[in-house]
Amino acid sequence: DSGVTQTPKHLITATGQRVTLRCSPRSGDLSVYWYQQSLDQGLQFLIQYYNGEERAKGNILERFSAQQFPDLHSELNLSSLELGDSALYFCASSVGVSPGEKLFFGSGTQLSVL
Amino acid sequence: GNSVTQMEGPVTLSEEAFLTINCTYTATGYPSLFWYVQYPGEGLQLLLKATKADDKGSNKGFEATYRKETTSFHLEKGSVQVSDSAVYFCALGQSGAGSYQLTFGKGTKLSVIP
Numbered sequence: 145d146s147g148v149t150q151t152p153k154h155l156i157t158a159t160g161q162r163v164t165l166r167c168s169p170r171s172g173d174l175s176v177y178w179y180q181q182s183l184d185q186g187l188q189f190l191i192q193y194y195n196g197e198e199r200a201k202g203n204i205l206e207r208f209s210a211q212q213f214p215d216l217h218s219e220l221n222l223s224s225l226e227l228g229d230s231a232l233y234f235c236a237s238s239v240g241v242s243p244g245e246k247l248f249f250g251s252g253t254q255l256s257v258l
Numbered sequence: 259g260n261s262v263t264q265m266e267g268p269v270t271l272s273e274e275a276f277l278t279i280n281c282t283y284t285a286t287g288y289p290s291l292f293w294y295v296q297y298p299g300e301g302l303q304l305l306l307k308a309t310k311a312d313d314k315g316s317n318k319g320f321e322a323t324y325r326k327e328t329t330s331f332h333l334e335k336g337s338v339q340v341s342d343s344a345v346y347f348c349a350l351g352q353s354g355a356g357s358y359q360l361t362f363g364k365g366t367k368l369s370v371i372p
Contacts, residue, residue, distance in 0.1 A: 249301030
């Protein structure tokens with residue numbers, strides 16, 4: 145058990161809908177990361193937050209947004225969903241942003257857009 | 259930008275065979291290098307890491323050496339077991355401007371048969 149909790153584990157929805165994925169980082173970790181894993185693209189970095197502030201953005205679509213709350217949990221909002229958004233979404237956390245930081249990953253949320 | 263290239267899978271080996279998974283990277287500055295492993299149905303977990311040139315990371319019989327001259331971080335194990343069957347990801351981590359990013363390769367699926 146990594147200590148990172150993601151809910152829900154599975155999500156099935158229709159095109160055009162909006163969903164929210166939730167992540168609770170390991171106790172004491174201030175940094176949260178979101179990744180999208182698909183068969184063709186591999187593991188793509190979406191966004192990083194540190195202590196409530198956005199710190200880095202990767203290949204995140206404009207239809208997607210995220211935030212980190214004062215209690216350090218994070219939510220990833222996906223809207224106007226398309227078939228191609230079907231993927232496994234991982235949250236990870238780390239203590240900080242120092243070189244060599246180790247990331248702890250949750251078990252992921254499997255999103256299926258039908 | 260940063261990128262990681264690792265050998266395409268899948269790789270199928272017999273138990274006790276020697277394993278090499280090649281990984282090369284492109285990055286500016288001095289990144290840290292990692293190997294993460296993903297077992298079926300789980301999130302990624304850190305296998306080993308190296309934070310500077312010529313460092314060797316090792317764990318559970320796996321080893322990788324940070325070679326700056328060849329920009330490589332190949333994963334090796336002398337004798338694989340069935341329990342090593344998983345997907346292996348090479349990654350590089352870089353800090354900057356208050357952020358930290360981990361860039362992953364596409365992953366190599368390893369199957370070990372008895």
